[in-house]
Amino acid sequence: MDPLTILTTMFILMVQEGSILLIATLGEIFTERSGILNLGVEGLMCFGALSSFVVYYLTGNWITATLAAALAGLALSLIHAFVSITLKANQTVSGLAITILGLGLSSFIGRPLALSRVRIEPLESVRIPVLSDLPVIGPSFFNQNPLVYLSYIMVIILWFILYKTGFGLNLRSVGENPSMADSLGINVFLTRYIATSVGGALCGVSGALLILGYYPSWYDGITAGRGWIAVALVIFSSWNPLYAFFGAYFFGLVGTLNATFQSIGFRVIPTDFFRTLPYLLTIVVLVIFSSTRFRKRKMPASLGKPYTREL
Amino acid sequence: MSVEKSRRSFLRDAAFALGGVAVGAGLGYIAAGGGQAPTTQTVTKTVTQTSTQAAEKKVVAGFVYVGPVSDYGWTHAHDAGRAYAKSVCPWLETKIVESVEEAKVQGAIETLIGQGCNIIFTTSFGFMEGTAEAAQKHPDLYFAHCSGYKSGAAGNAPQNLSAYFAEFYQLYYLNGLAAGAVTETGVLGYVGAVPIPEVIRHINAFVLGAKEAAKARGKDIKVYVQWLNAWFDPEGANKAATSLVENNNADVLAFTEDTPTVLQVAESYQKKGKKVWSFSHYSDMSKEGPNAHLTGQVVNWGPIYVDFVTQVYARSWRSVDIWARVGDYMPYKWANLSNPKVEYDGAVYLAPLNPVIPENVRALIALRWQQMKEMLFEPFTGPIKDMDGNLRLKDGERATHDILWNMDWHVEGVQTPLPK
Structure with missing residues (x-):
């Protein structure tokens, strides 16, 4: 067994899992930057996965299917937007409700699909010339399906929007100090609605990548807690799309350790430990990053706080 | 019907x-x-x-x-x-x-x-x-x-x-016959849910079958195992299966996990032109892997x-x-004489056989099935040594229900020691 092979396998698996996490994390970053906390990621992913699965099965077109997932995520997150922006309700509760709703709705609608064992052809990998010939990085990062490439592109696009455009500046200022933003003539409500629905759409696309790319049949529990890891990754990446790239792949890498250590016959650490590792890391990350100093510096100051216009 | x-x-x-x-x-x-x-x-x-x-x-x-x-x-x-x-x-x-x-x-x-x-x-x-x-x-x-x-x-x-x-172990033996007949690398992989006697005897029966079929081709069989420590873990199954193919060069993947993920991984390799095979588990999953599906264990609780x-x-x-x-x-x-297409053939039965399995091995699978049905053949019949070389079943000795029920050792051919 040569070490280069093992490393390459590790990286291939890391990119698979990491890209799914990455898209959802990017979506949640975009939402949270506007001051809206959406804990519904898991439900949005699941509903997106189901929607893309159905549309891909009916049309055989992955682009339409991905759009359907985005629409599904958008539609569901609009409920969250309405409840938390317009009705000014508690965002944590509303987000949890979206998770439950998304999972339940998918389970209910997907039931006949699961029972009749419908299957689809998974997306095929597209090899990027030259780059895919690089050792380790080539087969892992540059021989993947188109949605994985989309995740790389989204990192750049979101970073650009947030930091290099006027809209991004408005969005960030709405997340920091909505009354100030409002006094400057920024439409706080509209900005937050846009941020929440775009973020929700991305969470849906992440579900599409999950099911169209790697797990091409529908059954209950397909998202398996990835949405919660994405929520933690947002904090881990300090609400910055560029850091999210590294955070998502770091978590992806951690997830491959169980299989890799069993491959090389390293048996000192039991497999149970690796199964809990991503969640353990999540807790550790939350503890470290929730220190007051860090929060003050990085977290959008008005995250989770409903905005009421003072008259 | x-x-x-x-x-x-x-x-x-x-x-x-x-x-x-x-x-x-x-x-x-x-x-x-x-x-x-x-x-x-x-x-x-x-x-x-x-x-x-x-x-x-x-x-x-x-x-x-x-x-x-x-x-x-x-x-x-x-x-x-x-x-x-x-x-x-x-x-x-x-x-x-x-x-x-x-x-x-x-x-x-x-x-x-x-x-x-x-x-x-x-x-x-x-x-x-x-x-x-x-x-x-x-x-x-x-x-x-x-x-x-x-x-x-x-x-x-x-x-x-x-x-x-x-109980599936007899069917795993038949799966093993199919695996031993089609493997080119001589390396098989097994994605196991939880290391309990049930799964261990399934792995062992699979190895014994593979060795019987491979012996006829003058091949030796090595089997690597990846444990998930969960019954439902598509993500882990995907990683374990991919690692077995990439790192260990396995070209047949058996598994105990509640989703068709391992078969889907094999199918995606087939799509890329690499011959990797897998099985059904609990229900007929042949549609999940039109190319990669060899056969597999199916239960009919009906x-x-x-x-x-x-x-x-x-x-x-x-x-x-x-x-x-x-x-x-x-x-x-x-x-059944008047109904050649029987769907429910007992409580446990084999999923359809892939035509890639050679004719003589298909016949052997049918023969062993009949012999097991009439209790004329038992996969765990001595001499059987464990992977450390200790004789576990003497020449001609059949494993009893207790031995099968409490199995906590791997047969020769398995390369991965059991987790402690």
């Missing part, structure tokens, strides 16, 4: 038209289908019971499932069995409770009893204690628990509790459920501890 028709008409005739003795004989025959050698005593008892009491007008069977029926393996298969029983027993009504947490089994059972159920099936190992307690509490109702060891027959629970399970509800219907209950294997629950095989 002629099988169903004949069964239905048979039951109707047995229940209404024939006299008590004939009913007794007929039911004795159904009970004998369980492969638990029927004793004369049983038949006699059945006769007295049925001749003095009329059959129940209606049976309401309640099912407590650990997962949703829309999962991909375990619960889905049980619900298909329930549907089958309902389709062949016109007097049967069924009710289900899905996704029941193991600690809440008693509440689910009470709910079903409240809805008028007179027999309750619980289908998870963790439901065992709760089911035994409910059986104690409701001596006038019947209970059957899947995958445990408590029953009236085993002597550790009330007489109104039966235990049942479908006949087992028909057997239990028929016992309640005819008031001929006796507690049993069923361990259904190849050939069990095939009491109507004579009907």
